[in-house]
Amino acid sequence: MDLGALFYDLFFDYTLRTVALGSAVLGIVSGALGAYAVLRKQSLLGDAMSHAALPGIAIAFLLTGSKASLVLILGAAIAGWIGTLFIMSIVRLTRIKFDSALGLVLSVFFGFGLVLLTIIQKMPNANQAGLDKFLFGQAAALLERDVITMSILGSIAIITMMVFWKEFKLLSFDPDFGATLGFPMRLLDILLTTLIVLAIVLGLQTVGVVLMSAMIVAPAAAARQWTDRLGTMVFLSSIFGALAGIVGALLSSSIQRLPTGPTIVLCISAIVIVSLFFAPRRGLVWNWIRVRRNRGRLHIEAILEDLYSLASAHDNPEHAHSIAVLRLMSSGKGGVDKSLKTLEEQGYVRSVNSDQWALTKAGVEQAQNLMKIREGNN
Amino acid sequence: MGFEQFEIQLIASVVAAACAIPGVFLVLRSMAMMSDAISHAILLGIVLAFFVIPDISSPLLIIGAALSGVLTVSLVELLNKTRLVKEDASIGLVFPVLFSIGVILIARYAWNVHLDVHAVLLGELAFAPFDRLIIFGNDIGPKSLYVMGTILIINLFFISLFYKEIKIATFDAGLAAALGFSPGLIHYGLMSLVSVTAVGAFDAVGSILVVALMIAPPAAAYLLTDNLTKMILISVVLGVISSISGFWLAIFLDANIAGAMATMAGVLFVLVFLFAPDRGIIAIARRRSHQRWEFAGKMLAIHLLNHEGTQDEERESQIQHLEENLRWKESFARRVVHYSANNGFLLVNDDRLVLTTRGREYAKESIVDN
Incomplete structure (x- = not known):
């Protein structure tokens, strides 16, 4: 493939530009918020949240009949949120441990989502086509208005994160100390979890529910190897996420039969492997x-x-x-x-x-x- | 009910039973998410093995693919050992890579054969009865029934053979190691069972239902019993109920069978979560409210006993006074008095409270108890 032509298309071809922008937004937001998820040992919560979002997408479509990304993203976010709430309540109220609660909510919500998807597919409504792209993502199907929605929601998430920078830092490293300082740690926890849910659902259209969790864990795990500072880690993590998003999405839209989600995941995993081996001081080499x-x-x-x-x-x-x-x-x-x-x-x-x-x-x-x-x- | 429908339910029940048995140990050993990782990662194994042996229910393919499950477990542990990432993150890093490679391989090279991405997630239970096992020209039933039946027997065999070893290793890993049972061997043995089961179930029900059937019934059973054998039995029963009810739900809604089974497994869990006799949240709420009244009643009885025969008795035994003395709101105080009077601990005399003999005994006992 001619790299020069690819760069030319990147700026002047509508599809390619949309895809690249959308994936960049996804990478930045999931990378930045994923840093907190990884630091707080909630890596697998992202997995559960993204699977749990599937019935939300289906219900949002069933209720509104619309495939506008704002509607679907909201549906996904609400379902992801409810899933997280279930996990927390199961852990708090019973002796069932966190990992079992995760596996339970993940598989049951996802199964329910599949039931709804198959029902939708059999509906006599031509509009339903394409909902199943949410399973593995389809970057090429991104429209300009999807990217605009993603950018607005993503900016809200990033700005909120920066406004509550020191509070979230406290929450991630020493919540007890934060509580003694008088910060409402429970509220902050809920806010941060909401932002992580938002980051996940933003990427569903591109990466899909099955693999979105990797976009939360991998950029942050890679960035963690290069630094011990939260600010640097969040920044690097966004960069890695954006890089993997753009490269993966471009590869998948320019090569036939290369599903987007898995391609992006392989790109970010390559960055993780390089980081694990070669990051100065911590790296294996x-x-x-x-x-x-x-x-x-x-x-x-x-x-x-x-x-x-x-x-x-x-x-x-x-x-x-x-x-x-x-x-x-x-x-x-x-x-x-x-x-x-x-x-x-x-x-x-x-x-x-x-x-x-x-x-x-x-x-x-x-x-x-x-x-x-x-x-x-x- | 057609014979095919009966066969589908039979296959689903065998899958549920086969999944529930190793699932119990995953739930007890806090390794539930390993089933998620394995069930995703074996896709790669299945695809690679499929290129060599293009028969999805061949035992060789199942063993080959199960190896990729064990590979996942070892990769996760290798990553843990570097101590560069935390344990949960290493699970979250490993399986998406293997799964992605699998999906890409299917999309690029196997897109026109039996394997496709949707079958991976959804399974093709509805078609399972059409793939018959034919021996010497006789049709002896659906292939996947025999595959899953064999895996169920393998699971039963291993768990019953090493029952006490696994039990000790699960509940007291230190003791197990001290007695000389290798924790690593038990861990990998169990993970191999999970992998084989996941591969076998994969074809019929897809990767997500594997997780649902491995986790949901054992998690529910965990709220119903403290006995390991009973927990395994209850998990199997709950799994079979989810399968059969899920099948009928799918028929009713004309929807995907595997998804409907996962949904029913979730519904069963929620029912247990709410109504379990000791550990359900309704039982917990009732116990808490009962304890609240019991405690308040004791406080009141002790309070009255303390002031009996003193010069303050007149004042201290007024209902209105409780608000000041015990910091009880008046409505709450009245309900406590009502509760205590019902239990025969005290008599109410024009807003004055008088302990009965029984109440006096009760208060004395409570003091001695503490």
């Missing part, structure tokens, strides 16, 4: 390098101390010793030669002849320092 470096450093220090303790048995601390003894002292583990080379480069040891090594003056000092530090630690 950096962690691996750090472990190796530490192991090497510890080994070098051990050799230095071994040489020193051997030399202490003689009057001369710079007395040379055979490499075989050092190998024996490091209990048969390899790498003695390599560590000695490094020490030689640092000027702490010198080779007397091919397999005899001795400490230099600097080496003696360094070994004494190390032992002092160790004693200090004990």
